[in-house]
Amino acid sequence: MPEAHPDLLAWSDDALADLLRRRPDLATPAPGSITALITRAGTAHSLALAVRRLDRAHLAAAEAVVALTVLERGSDAESVSHAIGLPALPLLQSLAAQALVVPESTGWQPVPGLREALPQPVAGLALDVTREPGASAATERDLRTLSDGARRMLDALLWRSPVGTLPRDTEGPAATAVRELRDAGALVTHGSGRVAVPGAIALDLRGGRTHRSIPATAPTPQAVAREEESIRAEAALAGQECVRHLEDLTDAWANRPAPALRSGGVGVRELKRTADELGLAEQDASLLMELAAEVGAVGTVTDEDGVLWAPVQDDGFARAPSGGPPARGGTQAPGTTDPVAIRWAEMAAAWWRSDRAFALVGSRAPDSALYSALEPGLERGWARSLRRSVFAALAAWPHAAAPDSEAIQAHLAWSAPVTPPPTWAVQAVLRESAWLGAIGAGALSEVGRALLDLEEDDADPDDPADPDDGRGTDREVENRDVENRAGEDRADETRPGGGVPSPTATRERVPAALIAACASVLPPTVDRMVVQADLTAVVPGRPSAALRALLRVSAQVESRGGALTVRFTPRSLETALHAGTSAGALLEDLREASMTPLPQALEYAIGDAQRRLGSLRVGAATCYLRADDPAELAALLAHRDLDLRPIAPTVAITHHRPTTLAHLIGRHGMTARVEGPDGALLELGPRRTSAPTRPATSSAHRSSRVTRTARQAAVRAMREGEERAGFSSASGGEGGTDPSVLRARLAAAVRTAAPVVLAIADGDGAVVRRRVLPLRVGVGSVLGRDLERGTDLTVALHRLLDVAT
Numbered sequence: 031m032p033e034a035h036p037d038l039l040a041w042s043d044d045a046l047a048d049l050l051r052r053r054p055d056l057a058t059p060a061p062g063s064i065t066a067l068i069t070r071a072g073t074a075h076s077l078a079l080a081v082r083r084l085d086r087a088h089l090a091a092a093e094a095v096v097a098l099t100v101l102e103r104g105s106d107a108e109s110v111s112h113a114i115g116l117p118a119l120p121l122l123q124s125l126a127a128q129a130l131v132v133p134e135s136t137g138w139q140p141v142p143g144l145r146e147a148l149p150q151p152v153a154g155l156a157l158d159v160t161r162e163p164g165a166s167a168a169t170e171r172d173l174r175t176l177s178d179g180a181r182r183m184l185d186a187l188l189w190r191s192p193v194g195t196l197p198r199d200t201e202g203p204a205a206t207a208v209r210e211l212r213d214a215g216a217l218v219t220h221g222s223g224r225v226a227v228p229g230a231i232a233l234d235l236r237g238g239r240t241h242r243s244i245p246a247t248a249p250t251p252q253a254v255a256r257e258e259e260s261i262r263a264e265a266a267l268a269g270q271e272c273v274r275h276l277e278d279l280t281d282a283w284a285n286r287p288a289p290a291l292r293s294g295g296v297g298v299r300e301l302k303r304t305a306d307e308l309g310l311a312e313q314d315a316s317l318l319m320e321l322a323a324e325v326g327a328v329g330t331v332t333d334e335d336g337v338l339w340a341p342v343q344d345d346g347f348a349r350a351p352s353g354g355p356p357a358r359g360g361t362q363a364p365g366t367t368d369p370v371a372i373r374w375a376e377m378a379a380a381w382w383r384s385d386r387a388f389a390l391v392g393s394r395a396p397d398s399a400l401y402s403a404l405e406p407g408l409e410r411g412w413a414r415s416l417r418r419s420v421f422a423a424l425a426a427w428p429h430a431a432a433p434d435s436e437a438i439q440a441h442l443a444w445s446a447p448v449t450p451p452p453t454w455a456v457q458a459v460l461r462e463s464a465w466l467g468a469i470g471a472g473a474l475s476e477v478g479r480a481l482l483d484l485e486e487d488d489a490d491p492d493d494p495a496d497p498d499d500g501r502g503t504d505r506e507v508e509n510r511d512v513e514n515r516a517g518e519d520r521a522d523e524t525r526p527g528g529g530v531p532s533p534t535a536t537r538e539r540v541p542a543a544l545i546a547a548c549a550s551v552l553p554p555t556v557d558r559m560v561v562q563a564d565l566t567a568v569v570p571g572r573p574s575a576a577l578r579a580l581l582r583v584s585a586q587v588e589s590r591g592g593a594l595t596v597r598f599t600p601r602s603l604e605t606a607l608h609a610g611t612s613a614g615a616l617l618e619d620l621r622e623a624s625m626t627p628l629p630q631a632l633e634y635a636i637g638d639a640q641r642r643l644g645s646l647r648v649g650a651a652t653c654y655l656r657a658d659d660p661a662e663l664a665a666l667l668a669h670r671d672l673d674l675r676p677i678a679p680t681v682a683i684t685h686h687r688p689t690t691l692a693h694l695i696g697r698h699g700m701t702a703r704v705e706g707p708d709g710a711l712l713e714l715g716p717r718r719t720s721a722p723t724r725p726a727t728s729s730a731h732r733s734s735r736v737t738r739t740a741r742q743a744a745v746r747a748m749r750e751g752e753e754r755a756g757f758s759s760a761s762g763g764e765g766g767t768d769p770s771v772l773r774a775r776l777a778a779a780v781r782t783a784a785p786v787v788l789a790i791a792d793g794d795g796a797v798v799r800r801r802v803l804p805l806r807v808g809v810g811s812v813l814g815r816d817l818e819r820g821t822d823l824t825v826a827l828h829r830l831l832d833v834a835t
Contacts, residue, residue, distance in 0.1 A: 034132035034139035035773070038068050039752070043745045045127065050741040052128045055079050060744040061828075063751035069828030071129045073810040077147035080128055086447045087244060090114040091121035093153040094240040095131050095138050096145045100157045101230050103238075105137035113240040149448060153240040155229040156192035161218055176214065180207040184216055184227075188235055189242055193226040248444040250426050253433035256471040261430060265470030265477055266551045269374040270572065272466055275318050276373065277582070278308050280327055280341040287338035290330055295405025296339060314465055316391040316403040323404055324380035325373075333690065339404065369575050371549035372540070374477075378466050378548070379540045382481045387413040389458030416451055420459045421482045424474045432472030435460055467551070480547035561620070563629045569594040580619055583609050598632055603639040613640040651675075651683035653691055655702070662700075669698055775833040776812050779804045785817055789832035790825055797831060 038046065046064070050057040055076055061067040070076055084092065094113040098105040110118035122138050125131045131138045145152060176184070183204070187194055197204035208225060211217040216235070220226035233240070288300045296304075296319060305315035319339075322328045329342050381388075387410040390401045401408065423441040427433055433441075435457050443450040463469045468478035556571040559581075567585065569577065570593050581587075584606035585596035606616055613636050621628055657663040660679040667674050667682065672694055674682040684691055688704045695702040704712045779786045783803070790798045802814035802823055812830075816823045 034134055034141060035068070035072075036126070036129040036132050036141060038064050038071075038129065043742070043749070046745045046748070047738075047741045048127060049129055050744060051738070053080050053083070057741060057744055061748055061751075063754075063828075064748045065752065066828040067748060069810055069826065072141060072143055072827075074143055074146065077130075077141075077143045080130060081144075081147045081149075082446065082448045084448070085248070086444045087114075087116055087246060088121050088124060089148075089447055090116070090153075090241045090244045091118055092125055092130060092140070092144065093148055094118070095122070095125075096140045096148060097153045097155050097157060097229070097233070097240050098137075099139060100145070100152075101155075101233060103233070105139065107138070109238075110138065112238055114244050115239065115241065116244055116246055151192060154189060154192060155232050155240070156220070156226045157229040159192070159218060159220055159226045159228045161215065161228045161231060176210055177207065179203050180210040183207045184211055184235075187217075187227045188232055192229070192232055193220055193224055196223045196225060245444065248423070248426060248441045249437075250441065251433065251437045253427050253431040253437060254472070255428070256430050256432050256473045258430055261470035261473050261475050262551050263470070265467040265475035266553060268465060268467035268470070269477070269548060269552065270370060272318070272321075272377055273370050273373045275308055275310065275314075276322055276325075276327060276377065279304070279318055279322055282307050283328060283339060284341050287331070287340035290337040290339055291402060291405065293402060293405040293407075294330070294337070295402030297402060298400065301403055312392065313389075313461075317388050317462055317465065319403045320384075320386060320388050320391075321377045321380055324384055324386075325376045333687070368549050368552060368555065370572075371545055371552055374467065374548045374552075375540045375545040378468060378477055378481060379484075379544055381462065381466055382417060382484065383414065385409045385411070385413050387455075388462060389455065412451075412455075416455060417459050417463075418482070419445065419451070420456060421463075421468075421474065421478060424469070425479070425482060430473050434472075467548075476547045476551055477544070480541075480544045483543065484541060557623065558625045559623055560626060561624045561628055561632065563631060565598045565629070565632055565635065567596050567598070567624075569596070577623055580623060583611075584616060584620070598635060600635065600639060600642075603636055604642065607639055607643055613637060650685065652685050653683070653688040655682045655684065655691065655695075656680055666695065666698070666700070669694075672698075772830050772833045773807060773827065775835070776804050776807045779833075779835070780807055784835060787834040788814075788825060788830060789834070791829045791831055 038049075041049070046067075049071075053071070053076065056067060056070055061070055081089070081092070091110060091114060094110045095105055097103075098109055098113060103109065107119045107122060110122065122131060122133075126133060126138075129141060130144055131140055133139075151157065183194075194208075196208065199205060208217060212225070216227060216231060217225045218228055227235075236242075282304060288296050288304065291297050301312055301316060301319075304319070305312045308315060308318070310318065319328070326342055328339055331338050331340050386408045388408070390408055390410075391403045393401055395401060419442060420438060423438050423445070424433070426441060435453070438460070439450070439453060439456055442456065460469065463478060464472075466477075468475060468481055474482075553572050555574040556569060557574040557577050559567045559569045559573075559577065561567045566588065567581070569581075573581065573594060581594075581596050584602055585598050586602050587594065588597050589595045603616075607613060611619075617628070617633065617636055620632070655663070655666070655674060657666075657680050663676070663680055663682060666672055667676060672684060672691065673686065674684050676682045686694065692702045692704050706712050775786065778784075785801060785803045788800050788802050790800060792798050800823060801817045802825075803817055804812055804814045805822075806813045810828075811824055811826050813822065813824050815821075
């Protein structure tokens with residue numbers, strides 16, 4: 031097969047940038063020159079990645095070019111069109127833009143190495159099998175007399191697998207069919223105990239077709255059409271629920287932080303406890319934990335008890351300083367939209383942009399270790415691109431259509447026939463997106479379409495999405511070098527807020543269009559309720575943030591749906607008073623929120639709860655802080671990280687341990703001594719603690735993605751590197767240093783066993799010359815014998831500057 035190399039030196043900057051977009055592996059790390067790009071594009075690994083990105087139509091065109099070229103048939107656009115049954119010119123031009131085929135005067139030619147990168151056998155043809163010398167090829171006339179069994183066997187060999195095994199029973203029907211086909215010239219012996227249909231004969235018997243039937247576009251089977259209102263309603267309900275569950279999670283972990291494993295994640299027992307407390311399935315609870323960390327609502331904290339997962343101090347929800355309900359009207363800052371819509375958009379965007387494969391939680395790694403929620407190392411190169419691929423597949427159906435997972439799988443299999451995503455991964459994306467409200471009633475919601483429309487830098491549609499079925503191959507652990515910082519001392523690395531993005535910073539990263547889509551789906555809020563004599567209250571609609579916060583601490587939910595029904599119980603009222611509010615303030619808030627006068631029974635119930643609490647207060651305090659000067663203590667009370675609560679003008683208490691509090695005070699430029707139970711001063715050893723912080727997750731992986739601007743900059747850098755190396759794109763290479771010329775010289779030297787002098791660029795940019803006897807020329811390197819040193823030498827082709835005979 032003749033070798034054809036794409037002349038990338040003559041390509042325009044836009045064409046080179048488009049090549050880097052279509053084949054992103056070529057851009058990381060950025061090649062130093064166009065010559066280096068040519069070599070990298072021809073390596074087996076890069077060609078394999080490029081083939082995996084081809085859809086079925088492009089793959090068929092590439093296979094047809096290879097097959098027609100090997101069999102020495104016409105490989106022009108018309109011949110390829112006949113071979114695959116589709117208009118081939120646009121497909122060939124696209125393949126040429128990916129540097130996979132090259133237009134020549136004799137037809138389109140594959141680049142070296144493309145045949146080996148394609149699925150074998152190429153187009154189902156035994157290209158290396160030829161008919162026996164002197165034997166005539168089978169014709170249609172020869173096959174007319176075949177028995178039905180021989181015809182069925184020939185059809186299977188033509189379109190399924192060109193190689194078969196000889197049957198053991200030499201007198202059975204299969205053996206008879208084999209003899210018939212061999213006598214007709216359709217089969218030849220291929221190795222021990224095997225037969226095959228020669229590629230040329232198979233192509234003739236197929237009528238010149240390399241593929242029987244190739245759909246021009248991805249299939250979109252008939253799908254159920256949903257009502258638009260149903261889609262919006264289910265999406266809105268899912269969005270509200272995931273925001274509510276996030277609030278519940280921060281409340282649960284505020285009361286009882288989750289211990290972290292040595293790996294940094296949350297253990298199975300803690301996951302089950304949290305899932306039971308929130309009323310969620312374990313899969314949904316693990317997804318909730320992951321998204322809570324992604325949006326900065328929870329983080330890790332290190333103290334004497336170890337590493338714990340706990341809410342970040344400023345988690346984006348408006349809370350009273352003492353944990354009680356926020357002031358009415360204080361949950362929505364001026365100029366912002368509905369806080370539920372904002373938080374929903376944050377969670378959806380975090381899921382969409384994350385490189386973490388959330389569905390792996392609960393499965394086992396190749397070493398049989400169990401993947402835990404929130405542990406480092408769940409980043410996968412295919413996770414984000416698979417979400418975009420699934421959403422793009424959903425968008426291919428008519429608006430409001432709800433295809434099932436099998437139909438989506440078939441659509442994706444056409445888009446990535448070499449490595450189609452496994453069923454479990456596609457189903458996980460569908461389940462997660464439905465839980466987030468990006469899909470409603472099985473169809474894309476407005477939120478899902480807003481995610482799909484995010485900018486290119488958020489998700490590159492050309493990245494392959496091909497997780498392995500085993501969930502544990504070497505590609506799945508490609509990011510296990512993420513450092514596990516759980517339990518380490520990071521006090522010097524943290525910043526105010528615990529290193530977690532503030533809610534304001536998080537919202538700035540969420541596109542306004544996504545927030546608007548979430549807000550448009552949500553029903554309008556109501557800030558009033560109907561309080562009934564049986565101590566229940568009905569909220570006729572979606573409660574506002576202030577009303578929701580009030581009911582969260584003072585009532586128990588009885589039912590949800592079109593209207594929220596809650597009940598005021600003695601325990602719930604005591605909880606509200608325990609949170610720090612007074613009976614009078616609680617009554618005032620309830621009166622303001624009620625559409626009718628409060629029933630007398632509720633007022634009595636609040637009074638009874640107040641009396642049960644009594645005037646005595648019992649609470650937990652790990653240590654106390656006393657000061658001689660009240661002003662000095664007042665200055666320390668302003669620092670929120672100390673978490674001090676004054677109980678007297680010169681005394682305050684806190685949950686921190688004495689040594690921890692002393693070190694924290696020292697950070698604020700003041701000195702505190704620790705005293706024992708008897709008042710004697712104690713010596714204070716070194717102690718460090720870390721504020722809540724997020725684990726290292728997918729940020730490092732995201733930084734490896736190449737944007738459009740970076741691709742253009744890489745092309746300019748390659749042009750400059752080419753000029754420094756003495757090449758000129760305008761002249762097409764000076765001094766015979768075009769890569770195709772160098773490769774041809776090396777191939778000729780191998781055939782004639784002639785020594786050559788190689789000019790090699792070393793790592794420092796200097797030119798080294800070696801007298802070498804070339805032994806073998808590979809796709810990206812040459813192996814030779816160094817005649818002066820008497821050793822074997824392997825040189826990467828992109829480092830060769832010249833080959834002199």
